[in-house]
Amino acid sequence: MLWIKNVHLLDPTQGISGSGSLLVKDGRIAKLVKPGEELRTEEALAVFGAKAEEMIQQVDGGGNYLFPGLIDVHVHLREPGQEAKEEINSGSRAAVRGGFTSILAMANTRPVIDHRALVEYVRLQGERAGKARIYPVAAVTKGLEGRELTEMVELKAAGAVAFSDDGRAIQSAELFRLALEYAKLTGCPVISHCEDESLAGQGVMRKGPTSARLGLRGIPASAESVMVARDVLLAGETGGKLHIAHVSTKESVAIIRAAKAAGVDLSAEVNPHHLLFSDEDVRLTETIYKVNPPLPSKADQEALLAGLLDGTIDMLATDHAPHTWDEKARPFDEAPFGINALETALAAVWQELVIKRKVKPEKVIELWAVNPARRFGLAGGTLKEGAPADLVLFDPEWRERITPDTLESKTQNTPFLGKELQGFPVMVWVGGKLVVNRRKVQD
Amino acid sequence: MKAVVPDAQPRKGRGDNEVFGEGENRDLLPPGVKGCRLSMIEGKGEDSPMHWRHKDLLDLDTLTVAEIETILQTAGAMKEVLIRPLEKLPALRGKSVALMFYENSTRTRSSFENAAKILGAQVTNFAVAQSSVNKGESLLDTARTLQAMKIDLVVIRHAASGAAEFLAKHLEAGVINGGDGQHAHPTQALLDCFTLKEHLGGFRGKKIVIVGDILHSRVARSNVIALTKLGAEVMLAGPPTLLPAEMKALGVQTTYDLESALPGADAVMALRLQLERQRSGLLPSLREYSRLYMLTTERLARTGKKTFVLHPGPLNRGVEIASELADSACSLIEEQVTNGVAVRMALINLMLGGAGYALDQECTPA
Numbered sequence: 140m141l142w143i144k145n146v147h148l149l150d151p152t153q154g155i156s157g158s159g160s161l162l163v164k165d166g167r168i169a170k171l172v173k174p175g176e177e178l179r180t181e182e183a184l185a186v187f188g189a190k191a192e193e194m195i196q197q198v199d200g201g202g203n204y205l206f207p208g209l210i211d212v213h214v215h216l217r218e219p220g221q222e223a224k225e226e227i228n229s230g231s232r233a234a235v236r237g238g239f240t241s242i243l244a245m246a247n248t249r250p251v252i253d254h255r256a257l258v259e260y261v262r263l264q265g266e267r268a269g270k271a272r273i274y275p276v277a278a279v280t281k282g283l284e285g286r287e288l289t290e291m292v293e294l295k296a297a298g299a300v301a302f303s304d305d306g307r308a309i310q311s312a313e314l315f316r317l318a319l320e321y322a323k324l325t326g327c328p329v330i331s332h333c334e335d336e337s338l339a340g341q342g343v344m345r346k347g348p349t350s351a352r353l354g355l356r357g358i359p360a361s362a363e364s365v366m367v368a369r370d371v372l373l374a375g376e377t378g379g380k381l382h383i384a385h386v387s388t389k390e391s392v393a394i395i396r397a398a399k400a401a402g403v404d405l406s407a408e409v410n411p412h413h414l415l416f417s418d419e420d421v422r423l424t425e426t427i428y429k430v431n432p433p434l435p436s437k438a439d440q441e442a443l444l445a446g447l448l449d450g451t452i453d454m455l456a457t458d459h460a461p462h463t464w465d466e467k468a469r470p471f472d473e474a475p476f477g478i479n480a481l482e483t484a485l486a487a488v489w490q491e492l493v494i495k496r497k498v499k500p501e502k503v504i505e506l507w508a509v510n511p512a513r514r515f516g517l518a519g520g521t522l523k524e525g526a527p528a529d530l531v532l533f534d535p536e537w538r539e540r541i542t543p544d545t546l547e548s549k550t551q552n553t554p555f556l557g558k559e560l561q562g563f564p565v566m567v568w569v570g571g572k573l574v575v576n577r578r579k580v581q582d
Numbered sequence: 583m584k585a586v587v588p589d590a591q592p593r594k595g596r597g598d599n600e601v602f603g604e605g606e607n608r609d610l611l612p613p614g615v616k617g618c619r620l621s622m623i624e625g626k627g628e629d630s631p632m633h634w635r636h637k638d639l640l641d642l643d644t645l646t647v648a649e650i651e652t653i654l655q656t657a658g659a660m661k662e663v664l665i666r667p668l669e670k671l672p673a674l675r676g677k678s679v680a681l682m683f684y685e686n687s688t689r690t691r692s693s694f695e696n697a698a699k700i701l702g703a704q705v706t707n708f709a710v711a712q713s714s715v716n717k718g719e720s721l722l723d724t725a726r727t728l729q730a731m732k733i734d735l736v737v738i739r740h741a742a743s744g745a746a747e748f749l750a751k752h753l754e755a756g757v758i759n760g761g762d763g764q765h766a767h768p769t770q771a772l773l774d775c776f777t778l779k780e781h782l783g784g785f786r787g788k789k790i791v792i793v794g795d796i797l798h799s800r801v802a803r804s805n806v807i808a809l810t811k812l813g814a815e816v817m818l819a820g821p822p823t824l825l826p827a828e829m830k831a832l833g834v835q836t837t838y839d840l841e842s843a844l845p846g847a848d849a850v851m852a853l854r855l856q857l858e859r860q861r862s863g864l865l866p867s868l869r870e871y872s873r874l875y876m877l878t879t880e881r882l883a884r885t886g887k888k889t890f891v892l893h894p895g896p897l898n899r900g901v902e903i904a905s906e907l908a909d910s911a912c913s914l915i916e917e918q919v920t921n922g923v924a925v926r927m928a929l930i931n932l933m934l935g936g937a938g939y940a941l942d943q944e945c946t947p948a
Contacts, residue, residue, distance in 0.1 A: 351826075352803075424747045
């Protein structure tokens, strides 16, 4: 029995933005006291079926935001196989510390998540960790080899909520077409990592003036966009359910906008780092900026933000890709792609987009909780009564320096390391259970 | 400054371990110092023209025009030393230089090796093919090993752009970039500038055309930076697949039409074409490439003036340069090799010159 008082409620699903309070019972939202409404203690006791006020745990939110826990549809947890980078436990802790109460774990582990036992392993490890809800994404093709489809129906039964070969793109158009067809048996979206490998070649950053100057091999924007075009055409033709991961080019945004207008069953995400860093930030030895898709041009960033605001892009997602310091401490060509993001992404978006008035707070919740829940058929993403009590109390003034000893993730490959960010979750509940208190993950 | 080079080949025996190898002449004292133009310079402070402020030489972006001129001037004096039959110079006795060549390059490696040995430094060649490097040791661990060995200067060549800068970040020792990926090859550009200066006198109002595989060329990138800093006009020519639009970011004119670029050119530099470019689909054939971009005597006549020809080597004769042109009087290709040693001597001496030795340009040969 929990009563969170004195908060600014944010819930786009009910059009709520204002002060109120919220009651939690049995892991679910029992009562939402909306702006302008009052709830007397006796009424609260009645909601809980409690006899005395002392039986109710009361939290003073201090006027901070209370919104539905964020849902990140693109996370690499590395377990099984690469536990030096991350584990399901550490990733789950990092997630809640960053404000994410549900995350989708990508299938490109070692071994690849392409069998029922592996899907169940990821799900159970998530339950054992007991922090964020871990939803497995299963592979589209066995071993991510792009040759044979996985047993999608069985994988869904084991707990998979989507299918993706993320990390690699399925180069055969015919196989991807078949994947969209077959996935209809599950109702789950196919998540496409759009990258034409022949165009991407051995590239390590976006092809353009900076790659020319640095002598780093370039990946043309078309390496992504031609694949986005292919995939939306196939989704349109098959009627399959498609989600485009990490959109990073203005051409991709235009293609997605046109396809949505044509009625294709399509959603898309953008990663915060593609909004906040551009190819101009890349330095010859700063592998922290080596990420796939590569950091885009300034013009792409404008198109991505416009796409987010007009609904072309449905959601934000971190593409949390942890790597060890040793792996990143290599020449640019040799370092792995990826940015560690779970614990910094929300604060970075808050500081750079919300405080600077480019995006409204409600929009962030829509993009990072409401829309992911709807698209992937997950509980949460709302403060409606009866919904799971996955909640974030967010202090927009909280400033914090990002340091290795504060991060819950096993690795620190974030461009914000050593820098200060503003706007952090101070308390987080998953299913009514307090998992973060005053920025500390609860054991 | 103008030097006559009777025999463009480096002096016989130099770099040959039997004559100049480690150990044998290591303890050779300044031999009285016959013909040597190096002497102690006392009390040179921070403002001395010989004081070199850079720990590393990674690219030419960070060098001022004055610093480039200092290197070229020092190289002039070094060349004097080089073309005289001298014993090893004691300038850098007790200093150690490590050569780490992750890419095969006999020419550049032996040029650095000669330069360091002539100056009296102890040279360690890390034979990359047989060393721990091929056993998967990371560049970072290699850097730590070098650090532990108290090496004074490391020359690195590596296939990855930024590898030299990476090493420099993790080493107290100085690092010279001997070529990193497609990024930079500063000593090549400096020796090209030195060679051009000897023959053109200066750079103001001079036009230099660089032709070939610009996209993959660290030589082209470094030369564009050096030559434009020194005041020359640079034009890049090559097929669109090897000269994509973003190369305009280098800030010089580009063209696909070599012949239209040639009029007025004081020098033309042909780049080595990696023969595997054809396999990667960047070129239909070497035949068509050479028809469009090979430097020939007839084509060079389009400049309408006396024009020098350069090439970083090794040559693909009949692909990027016609054989008879490479061997003609206007070819500076062999001189580039000699100058390469002089420029590298100059750099190594400037970078390791903290011991108090520097060139005494007033000194006349004994």
